[in-house]
Amino acid sequence: MTTTDLPSPGDLPEIAVDPAAFRHLADAQVAVELDTGDMVLNIGPQHPATHGTLRLVVRLDGERVVSADPVIGYMHRGYEKLTEFRTYPQITTLINRIDWLSSFANEVPFIAAAEHLMGIEAPPRAQYLRTILTELSRIATFVLFLGEMGLQVGAITPAFYGFRDREYVLNLIEAVTGGRFHPNFNRIGGIKDDLPWGWISECKSVMQKVLASCDEFDDLVVGNPIFQKRTRSIGIIPQELGAAYGVSGSNLRASGVDWDLRRDGPDYLVYNDLDWKVWTHPDGDSFSRYWVRLQETRESARMVLQMLEQLPSGPLMAKVPRIIKVPEGEVFVNTENPLGEMGYYVISKGATGPFRTKIRSASFSNVSLLPWLLRGVYVPDIVTILASLYFILGDIDR
Amino acid sequence: MIAIEVGWGTTLAIKTAVVLGIVPLTALILGYVFLLKMMSHMQSRLGPMDPGGFHGWYQLIGDGIKFLQKEDIMPGEADRRVFALAPAIVVLSTFLVFVVIPAGPRIRVASLDSVKMFDGVGVFYALAVSSLSVIGVLMAGWASSNKYALLGALRAAAQLIAYELPLVLAVVGVVIQAGTMSLQGIVHFQQTGSLFGWSGIGFPLILTQFVGFALFMVASQAELTQPPFDMPVAESELVAGYMVEYTGFRFLFFFIGEFGTAFAFAALAATLFLGGWSVPWVHCTAADFLGPAVLFAKVMFVAFLMFWARFTYPRFREDQLQAIAWKWLIPIALANILLTGVLKVAF
Numbered sequence: 143m144t145t146t147d148l149p150s151p152g153d154l155p156e157i158a159v160d161p162a163a164f165r166h167l168a169d170a171q172v173a174v175e176l177d178t179g180d181m182v183l184n185i186g187p188q189h190p191a192t193h194g195t196l197r198l199v200v201r202l203d204g205e206r207v208v209s210a211d212p213v214i215g216y217m218h219r220g221y222e223k224l225t226e227f228r229t230y231p232q233i234t235t236l237i238n239r240i241d242w243l244s245s246f247a248n249e250v251p252f253i254a255a256a257e258h259l260m261g262i263e264a265p266p267r268a269q270y271l272r273t274i275l276t277e278l279s280r281i282a283t284f285v286l287f288l289g290e291m292g293l294q295v296g297a298i299t300p301a302f303y304g305f306r307d308r309e310y311v312l313n314l315i316e317a318v319t320g321g322r323f324h325p326n327f328n329r330i331g332g333i334k335d336d337l338p339w340g341w342i343s344e345c346k347s348v349m350q351k352v353l354a355s356c357d358e359f360d361d362l363v364v365g366n367p368i369f370q371k372r373t374r375s376i377g378i379i380p381q382e383l384g385a386a387y388g389v390s391g392s393n394l395r396a397s398g399v400d401w402d403l404r405r406d407g408p409d410y411l412v413y414n415d416l417d418w419k420v421w422t423h424p425d426g427d428s429f430s431r432y433w434v435r436l437q438e439t440r441e442s443a444r445m446v447l448q449m450l451e452q453l454p455s456g457p458l459m460a461k462v463p464r465i466i467k468v469p470e471g472e473v474f475v476n477t478e479n480p481l482g483e484m485g486y487y488v489i490s491k492g493a494t495g496p497f498r499t500k501i502r503s504a505s506f507s508n509v510s511l512l513p514w515l516l517r518g519v520y521v522p523d524i525v526t527i528l529a530s531l532y533f534i535l536g537d538i539d540r
Numbered sequence: 541m542i543a544i545e546v547g548w549g550t551t552l553a554i555k556t557a558v559v560l561g562i563v564p565l566t567a568l569i570l571g572y573v574f575l576l577k578m579m580s581h582m583q584s585r586l587g588p589m590d591p592g593g594f595h596g597w598y599q600l601i602g603d604g605i606k607f608l609q610k611e612d613i614m615p616g617e618a619d620r621r622v623f624a625l626a627p628a629i630v631v632l633s634t635f636l637v638f639v640v641i642p643a644g645p646r647i648r649v650a651s652l653d654s655v656k657m658f659d660g661v662g663v664f665y666a667l668a669v670s671s672l673s674v675i676g677v678l679m680a681g682w683a684s685s686n687k688y689a690l691l692g693a694l695r696a697a698a699q700l701i702a703y704e705l706p707l708v709l710a711v712v713g714v715v716i717q718a719g720t721m722s723l724q725g726i727v728h729f730q731q732t733g734s735l736f737g738w739s740g741i742g743f744p745l746i747l748t749q750f751v752g753f754a755l756f757m758v759a760s761q762a763e764l765t766q767p768p769f770d771m772p773v774a775e776s777e778l779v780a781g782y783m784v785e786y787t788g789f790r791f792l793f794f795f796i797g798e799f800g801t802a803f804a805f806a807a808l809a810a811t812l813f814l815g816g817w818s819v820p821w822v823h824c825t826a827a828d829f830l831g832p833a834v835l836f837a838k839v840m841f842v843a844f845l846m847f848w849a850r851f852t853y854p855r856f857r858e859d860q861l862q863a864i865a866w867k868w869l870i871p872i873a874l875a876n877i878l879l880t881g882v883l884k885v886a887f
Contacts, residue, residue: 183687191776205691205858294776296767296855302583368768368854521691522857525777 180208183521187216191294191525194535196509200516200524207524210516212509217539225499230256230330230466233495237486238324240503241537243286244279244480246315249328254410255475255488256330259468266412267456268332273411274345274449275315275327277442281352282311283480284439287532288359291432294529295372300363307355310348317341330466332459342450349443356440364433373429377515377527380426388507391482393531396434397426403478410477415452418445428530435532467494481505481537501540505533563634567799572600573840574847575799582851607795610788615685618785622683627786627793629676634800636669641807642724644817644831662723663715666808667708670763673801674700677772680794681782692781695858696765696772702865703762703769709873710755713880714745714812723811731818746813751876753813755869760805761846762861764798768853769861802846803839810838 186197195216201208221240225233237252238245250272257263264272289304312322317338319325327334363369379389384397394401402420404413421437423430468490476485482504491497508531515527576588576599592598614623640662674697681693715721718729726745733743746753762769773781783794810816816838817831856864 181687183691190779292854296770296774296776297853298767299583299851302585306584362852363854366854368856371860372854372857520857520859522771522774522777522855 185524187213191528193528193533195539196528196533196535198512198516198524198528200521202521205521207516207519207521210513210524212512214506214509214535214538217535219536219540221540222499222501225496227495229494230468230496233499234328235324235326237501238326239536240501240540241479241481241484241505241534242323243534244283245323246275246279246319246325246327247477247479248484249326250276250411251475251477251479251484252486252488253328253330254477255473255486256466256468258473258475259471259488259490260330260466262331262460262462264332264460265457266454267336268458268460269412270449270453271318271333271337271458272328273413274446274453275318275325276411277446277449278311278315278345280442280480281439281446282308282315284435284442285311285352285355287435287529288356288363288432288439291529291532292359292363292369294525295369297363297366297369300359303355303358303362307352310351314341314345314348317344329459329462331462332457334458336458342453346447346450349447352443353440356436356443359436364429364436370429372522373432373526373530374427375425376428376519376523377530378425378427379511379515383511383514384426387511389482389511390504390507391478391480392434392438393431393482393508395420395422396431398422398424403476403483407476407478410475412449416445416448418448428526431530431532465494467492468496476502479504481532481534482507503537503540505535505537508533509538559635559638562638563631563800564796566803567796568600570799570803570843570847571795574843576600578844578847579851604792607788607792610791612789613785613787615785617685619683619685622679623785624790626676626680626683627790627797629679630673630797631793631800633669633672633676634797634804636672637666637801637804637808640666640723641804641811642727642817643835644828645724661721663711663721663726663812666723667704667711670801670804670808671700671704673797676797677782680786684782684785686785688778688780689782689784692772692774692778692784695778696782698858699762699765699769699772699861702862703759703869706755706865706869706873707759707763709870709877710752710759711812712873712877713749713752716877716880716884717745717748723816727811727816727818730815742815742818744813744815749813749876749880751872753809755873755876756809756813757842757845758869759865760809761849762865764802764805764846766802766846766850768849768856770855771858771861774855802843806839806842806846807835809842810835814838814842 181202183200183202184197185191185200187195197213197216199211199213201210219239221236224236228236233252234249237248240248285307286304289301289307292298292300292304315325316322318335318341319327321327379393379397381394381397381399384394385399389397390401400420400422404411405420418441421434421441423434470490470492472487472489474485474487476483478484483502484504485502487500487502488496489498511531512527515531516524519527576596579585580588580596588599589596590599591602614620677696677700678693681689681691681696684690714726718726720726720729730744731742765772771781772778773783778784783791786794817835819830819834
């Protein structure tokens, strides 16, 4: 592997990427550094732009990136294996911690998988509450992104606005579930508790605050010429490439693919009862990813307001045996999580816990794109692209 | 008229003490008013508003104590002497700017007006020594033996050199109009001047040199490495750029240098464009007392503009920054000089 084999930054449009071209690892690069004059910059695992413990081995020619290698696995916790030694109700505690920004949304597909195997359906009120909490966790994740992206591009103020709004939403989630980060609130066959008294009016006022602060982000960040200069046509993901790498969620919608599992996926939760819109943007660059998430935050807030209006009454739990044994079978359930498509492939042998669980999380695909996306950009654009892809390292190193 | 007879030794001691005291003091004032209070208000921060009860007055003292307690770490591979010297050079350049800024008709450390060739060289000197800090920054980045620090230092060098030109060119208009390079002379020009025969508010040069003022503010923002031009310290990409290996007291030096220089540039802008210490109709002894307060008020106003931009805007990329300097600021500054020269001759 010599430098001449590396694709030059000039021929970016070619899409087929040979992964072998990027398989040089850090320890082999000391020698490379000596004989080419390029600088090897080690970004991470402890770096403010890497959202956790991602390590990027970047080769720089001046400020231009020649090649970039993402190195993952610094936070591997073995959750897939651990699920084999837990009962189904215990596993929700684990999967809360996969994508810790939107923990409630993680629980939904797993519980749905177990319910599917057992042939149980949660009552309508429980479905509504699940949807409300999922959308709240989506808002909590996205407002943080809206601020964080500003911070990574250099403006400190939006970050604090993002955290402020996230605080409002986390308080709501805490009031219902008792947990701010890790609610662990889903049960097989329903949901643990009903809403506390006065929560609905509080939630409505918070949603108004979120909508107002989305307008603020629109003015402060999206409308800012410097922000546009920094993000437009930076880190473009072509549709075919995104689909080929398994990129999903807002990142794919920002590339112009009109695909949202809440609408197009298996019928889950109550999204079909609601009047809402899937936002797409044709450009596929960092700016469009920001823009799409901003619109989706608004859309989620409107969905929550709608659901609060048409919330049905009724029981919260279906009839479930005291000791949960899931009958033999296999199922794959995937849902639209804030970061993208999240899926659980559960194989049951009729015991109290799964025989094997395979977790499909969105962030891994986003990070796999990095060697392709980062070629030929400048050092500041690395941070812009990392921030706009919006991955959580816990979601990759499960 | 106050007549105080003091020997040159005493005068020198007083002047040294004032300059030595004024840099940390002004840095603390800006840090307190803008970094802690204004930023907290703008960003809904609760932390800096809490310690000590009233409006978080204790926060700055607490921060200072924290810096003094920190361990002084020097990287193993560092060039020890250069590493230690770099923060001092950054602060030194700030000290040197303060020397020539007049705070009243007779309150100044040195005017440098005795250089007869240009009728004083105050402006020239101030702009020259203010760019000394880039040497300290380069030293810090190189001596840290850290790739992030090196990238930051090289960015800082490229940036400070690029923005030195618009900064100087922006001031040329003022110098042409006032007909002197002495800061004191420029202030006197603004105090005694008149607008179409009306001398009500004197003649603050911002009225004709508003383009120069805008250019000066933009370029000084870049010289101070503040957002939107803070690539050298870019905390989201280069962690802290050239300062990344500095801890405790040495880091505090950079901090004081940063805010002291912000104050110095604000004072320069206030002196050149807003009339400095001058108050119309107030002369001699009264101006000696009123001058510093007036200058301080104007400086705080200019600093407010600087920090407002700092807390609002995202950061440019390095190549965009260079494009702005060379494609926009310098041509505009040259056009401004041309126009000023033509009008000066015409009227």
